[in-house]
Amino acid sequence: MKNLSDEELMILVSNGNLDIMSILFDRYHVRIYNFLLKMTRDRDLSQDITQEVFYKAIKYRSSYKKGKFSSWIYTIARNIFSDHYQKQKNKDQRLDDIQYKTEEQNNNxxxxxxxxxxxxxxxxxxxxxxxxxxxxxxxxxxxxxxxxxxxxxxxxxxxxxxxxxxxxxxxxxxxxx
CATH class of the missing domain: 1.10.10.10 (Winged helix-like DNA-binding domain superfamily/Winged helix DNA-binding domain)
Structure with missing residues (x-):
């Protein structure tokens, strides 16, 4: 199974074989997390959104249209990220005003x-x-x-x-x- 392409694996997932999603999760969760971490600078929030991305990928697996899997999963991540900050805006907060947590710094x-x-x-x-x-x-x-x-x-x-x-x-x- 691990030799299959992302697209082939997602087709299996969309046909009901949910266990296969663990392979896609292993391939993509770090990339999605790092993308979100760069956008939010908040490790906890990035972890939460990453989990939500894969939850929604499973929930809406039937919407996968056999395109490039990475484009599809990043689109989900972007949408969830946007939704999160739209909710923040509705609370009268602007994206620029959100306090970011300080990244752990290495000794470079x-x-x-x-x-x-x-x-x-x-x-x-x-x-x-x-x-x-x-x-x-x-x-x-x-x-x-x-x-x-x-x-x-x-x-x-x-x-x-x-x-x-x-x-x-x-x-x-x-x-x-």
């Missing part, structure tokens, strides 16, 4: 920590869609075509948006130095 030296923090501060200044694109492309290594499928756009538009977002990030980063 003070300069590395300062550089990472400056980069994080610059990333936080981006609007949520630009931030999401940079995280998917640069941190997660998701290809433009797949991002286009996830966000419902074209590959060319995604390339342009990522390029512009990186340019904005660079401007914000250089302002901090």
């Amino acid at each position: 030296g003070i300069e590395d920590i300062e550089t990472k923090e400056q980069l994080h501060l610059a990333l936080e200044q981006l609007n949520p869609s630009d931030k999401e694109l940079i995280i998917m492309n640069r941190y997660q290594g998701i290809k433009y075509q797949e991002i286009a499928e996830i966000i419902g756009s074209t590959e060319g538009a995604v390339k342009t948006k990522v390029h512009r977002a990186i340019h904005k990030l660079k401007e914000y980063y250089l302002q901090k130095i």
Whole structure:
């Protein structure tokens, strides 16, 4: 079973073989968690949303249309993340005002920590869609075509948006130095 592609496994899951989802979970839970952690900077929240992603993947397995599994699962993650922050907005909180928990820092030296923090501060200044694109492309290594499928756009538009977002990030980063 582990030799099957993600898409073949998901077809089995969508046909009722729910035990197979554990293989897909093993393949994707760390990537989904890391994506969400970069978006939220909150380990507990990222774990909760990651669990919800796989719960919804099982619950709505019949909606899987035999496309690229990774696009489908990231779309679920994006939707849950968006829903979470829409609820926060409804509580009169803006995305920019949410307090993030401090990441555990490793001992790479003070300069590395300062550089990472400056980069994080610059990333936080981006609007949520630009931030999401940079995280998917640069941190997660998701290809433009797949991002286009996830966000419902074209590959060319995604390339342009990522390029512009990186340019904005660079401007914000250089302002901090």
